[in-house]
Amino acid sequence: MSRFRHALAERDAHILTLKSVIVLLCLCLAGVGYGWYTAPRNLTLYFPPDLRTGSTRPWWEVPPASVYAFTFYIFQQLNRWPDNGEEDYTRNLRALRAYLTPACQNWLDHDYQLRRDGGELRSRTRGIYELPGHGYSSRVEGDDKRPHPRVEVLGRDAWRVTLDVAVEEYYQNEPVKKALVRYPLQVVRYAIDAEINPWGLAIDCTDSTPQRLITEAKP
Known part of the structure; x- marks a missing residue:
């Protein structure tokens, strides 16, 4: 048993x-x-432009080249008035709201009202173009006459981007302005809604006064 x-x-x-x-x-x-x-169902990864060589980086790090590409693309779309600046400018502000910080949005809304009340938008078209040789690969001289990178990393979530562009404006098909301008723009991480802003970045407007390089204007 x-x-x-x-x-x-x-x-x-x-x-x-x-x-x-x-x-x-x-x-x-x-x-x-x-x-x-x-x-997370979606994860944004940033790769260097040249994939012929390997790259090791933290997944959250945004390469300066991607920051520059984002800044120039959004800034160019914001300043593109193909038909009538009085309508195109405000339409761009609404369409690109997800790519602008609230403070920058308020500043641009105020800028639109000043330009509209001053008669600078009606029947006016505008476009900006990157200056040849002034893209991301080149370097810009600062106020101290020393070369600085086009994208200056201010921290993990902030950058300063320098854009050298040509600004052209027409009034009823007549050229009224052609200027070469250097814009110092502030960019921050803005990963709020990936559905409407897949970049996860936003422009925080300029952090200093734009510098006019060459100007050709007609009254």
Whole structure:
């Protein structure tokens, strides 16, 4: 009888061990399922422009080239008035709201009102273009006459971008302004809604007065 009792005890112990393993596996599966459910569905990764060589960087780090490309693209779209500045400017402000910080949006709204009240927008078209040789690969001289990068990293979530562009404006197809301007723009991380702003960046307007390089204007 002792042999049978010992066998039954071993069977019960084995069953208890199997139950414990099953419970442990269920807990592990529940944890994996919760982690899978809460994991982000989309993750923005930044790659260097030249993929012929490898690159190792933290996933959250935004390369300066990407910051420059974002800044120039949004700034160019903001200043593109193909038909009538009085309508195009305010339409651009609404369309690009997700790519501007609230403070910058308020500043541009005020700028629009001043230009509209001053008669600088009606029947006026505008466009800006990057100056040849002044793109991201080139370097710009600062006030101290020393070369600085086009994108200056101010911190993990902030950058200063220098754009050298040509600004052209026309009034009823007549050229009224052509200027070469250097814009120092502030850019910050702005990962609020990836659906409407996949870049995760926003322009925080200028951090100093734009510098006019060459100007050709007609009254």
